[in-house]
Amino acid sequence: MTEVSLRSLVKRYGKTEALKGISLNVRHGEFVSLLGPSGCGKSTTLKCIAGFEETSDGQILFDDRDISRKLPEDRDIGMVFQSYALFPHMTVAQNLAFGLEMRRLQKREITERVGRAMEMVQLTPYAERYPKALSGGQQQRVALARALVIEPKILLLDEPLANLDAKLRDEMRGFIRDLQKRVGITTIYVTHDQGEAMTMSDRVVVMFDGEIAQAAAPEDVYDKPASERVARFVGNANILELPVRTNDEAGVELGLPGGLSLTIQRPVPAANGTLGVMARPEQIALTDPAAGHLRGRISKRYFSGGHVEYHVETDLGPLVVLAPTSQSAKEGESVGLDFDASRLWPLPGRTGSAESRA
Amino acid sequence: MRRFRASLLILPAAALIFLFIVLPYVTVLVMSFRAPGANGEPYGPGFGLQGYAQFFDEGYYLWSLPQSLLLGIVTTFVCLVLAYPIALHIAGARRRWRGLLYGIVLSPLLIGIVIRSYGWTILLGNSGVINSTLRDLGLIQRPLPLMYNDFGVVLALSHVFLPFMVLPLLSALQSMDPAVKQAARSLGARPFTIFRRVTFPVSMPGVQTGCILVFVLAISSYVTPALVGGMRVKTTTLLVVDALIDQFQWPFGSAMALILAVSAGVIVLIFARLTAMKWN
Ligand SMILES: Nc1ncnc2c1ncn2[C@@H]1O[C@H](COP(=O)(O)OP(=O)(O)OP(=O)(O)O)[C@@H](O)[C@H]1O
Ligand SMILES: [Mg+2]
DSSP: OOOEEEEEEEEEETTEEEEEEEEEEEOTTOEEEEEOSTTSSHHHHHHHHHTSSOOSEEEEEETTEEOTTSOGGGSOEEEEOTTOOOOTTSOHHHHHHHHHHHTTOOHHHHHHHHHHHHHHTTOGGGTTOOGGGSOHHHHHHHHHHHHHTTOOSEEEEESTTTTSOHHHHHHHHHHHHHHHHHHTOEEEEEESOHHHHHHHOSEEEEEETTEEEEEEOHHHHHHSOSSHHHHHHSSOOEEEEEEEEEEETTEEEEEOGGGOEEEESSOOTTOOSEEEEEEOGGGEEEEOTTSSSEEEEEEEEEEOSSEEEEEEEETTEEEEEEEETTSOOOTTOEEEEEEOGGGOEEOGGGOOOHHHHO | OHHHHHHHTTHHHHHHHIIIIIHHHHHHHHHHTEEEOSTTOSEEEEEOSHHHHHHHHOHHHHTHHHHHHHHHHHHHHHHHHHHHHHHHHHHHSOHHHHHHHHHHHHGGGGSOHHHHHHHHHHHHSTTSHHHHHHHHTTSOSSOOOOSSSHHHHHHHHHHHHHHHHHHHHHHHHHTSOHHHHHHHHHTTOOHHHHIIIIIHHHTHHHHHHHHHHHHHHHHTOOHHHHHHSTTOSOOHHHHHHIIIIISOOHHHHHHHHHHHHHHHHHHHHHHHHHTOOTTO
C-alpha cells in the first residue's frame, strides 16, 4: 500500500501549460477520481504519474520518495488503458504472465499467481483465448487483472469504461470498485463521467484547465461545490442570484420576488449585495401554486422511469426540478416551488458586495 | 434470388481473371506437355514429357533452380533486415516528417526497373564508380568483383524491392495501438524486451506479407539479374526466356516456368505455415 503525493506538478507542451501546478495527496488504499471536461489535463496527470511524460516542474512522491526521475518500467505501476492495450498475440494467461516474467519470478509462482488473478476477474475458462476472441467487458477484465497481478504500488486507470455499452459500464463500475476495495490498492481513476466518479470514488478531484478546482468526497462535491463551474459540471444545478436582506452570525436572509424570503442558517462571510446560491433539482419540491417560495409554470416535462424532470419558468428564470413520479404535474400547469433552505449552497464565486455593485 | 443477382456483379472480374490468368496458365501447362519441335518449329505434333526430362537431365538447368530460390531467399532476408529499421523509424516519426520519409521510400518505384538496374551496373562495374574511385585512391590494384555475381544481383534486387517490404511493415506497425507498448513498459519491460516480445511479434502479419511479396518478385525477376548478373548468374527465369525466345523450344521453356512457379509456391506455403499466427 502506497501513498501518492503530487507537489505543484507542472507539465508544459511547448508553450501550452497542460498542468499548472497540481497538488494532491492520495492516501493508502484510497480510490480517487480525476474528473473534468476534455482537455483539462486528466490523462496528462496520469501519464506523469506513470512516467510516460516527463514533468516540467514539481514532484511526484510514492511514500515520501521522489520518483519523478524514474523510468516507467521501474515505477511498479499497474495501468489500465481506455483501449485495453492487451497484447494481441498472447493468450489471456500469457498476457497476465508478462509482467511477472519481467520480474523474473519462477515458472511455478507465475502459473499460480496468474491462476489466482484469472479467478479474481472470473476469466479462468478463457485462459487460452486470444484477446480478439473476447467481448469488450472480458477484455477490460483481462486488462485489469494484468495490471493487478504484478501487485503494483498503485493502480492507474484512464477512462477504462469509455468503450463499453451503458449496461456493461454500470456492471463494471461495481466490479472495479469491489475489486479495488478487496485488494486495497491505492487507485487513481480518470473519467469525464461525473456519475462514474461519484459512484466509485472515495474522493473526487474536479479539474478544469490544468488546475484542481475541488478535491472532496463525492457528497461534498455534489452538495457543496467550490464554485459555480464545479456545481454545473457535477450534475444539474439551479443557480439563483438573490439580494441579501440581512447577514449575521445566525445566517443570511435572501429576498425572493413577491416579498418572500429564504434564510440560510449558516454564516456566509462577505455576503452583501447579492449572493449566488445553488439548489440541486431534487432539492426543490413542487407545491400548490399558492404555497412555496416561488411561483412558476411548467414548460417541459420529461419522464424517466423513477422520477420526472420539470422545466419551470419563474420570475428568477428557468429552473429544473426533479420530482418523484407520484407527484405529477402537466405541461403548462402553474405550480409553487419549495426550497429546502438547509441544503441551499452559497457559491463563493458569485458573492457580490454592496460596494462593488454601487 | 437477390443473392444470385448480387453474384452477377463479380462476372466482369471473373471473366477478366479467366481470360488473363487462367487461360494463359492452362496454355503454358498444355504447352509444357507437347513434344519438342523439329526443323525450327517451336513444338512438334503429339504430347510427351521431354520438356521436363530435359530440365532434370541436364545439371546446367537443374542447378539454376536452387540458385534462383536461394537468391530469392537471401534477397528477402536482406530486404527484411534493411526495411525493418526504416519502417520503425517512419512509424515513430512526427506526422510532419512522415510524408517526406514515405516519399523517399517510394521514390525508387517512380523510376523504371530497367533504368534502376542499369544504374547499379554504372556503380558496380569493373570500371564503375566504386571501383574507379577505390583505384584512384590507391586502395585497390584490381577491381573488386561487385558485379556479374550473386553479390551484385542480391544487392540490386534488394534495392529494387525494398519498398515492397517497407510498406507492409509500416502498415503493420502503424496499426499497432501505441498504448500496447506503454502497457508493456508499465509492466516492467525494457525497450529491447518490448521489441522482442511485443513490437516484432505484433508486426508479424506485415513481415509475412512483405517477405512473400519480395520473394515472389525476386525469383521471377528477369531484368535485374540479366543486367547486373550479366548472364553469368544463371537464374531459372533467364533460362526460361532463353529457351522460349533464343532456342525457340516452347515445351521446354514452359516446363521450366512451371517447375519454378510450383517450387516457389511450395516455399511460400512452407513459410506461411511456419509463420502462421493463431491470434490474427
Ligand atoms: N503530446 C502533447 N503535445 C501537446 N499538447 C498536448 C499533448 N498531450 C496533451 N496535450 C494538451 O494538454 C491538455 C491536456 O490534455 P489531456 O490529454 O491531459 O486531457 P484530458 O483531460 O485527458 O482530456 P480527455 O478527456 O479528452 O482525454 C490538452 O489541452 C491537450 O491539448
Ligand atoms: Mg484523456
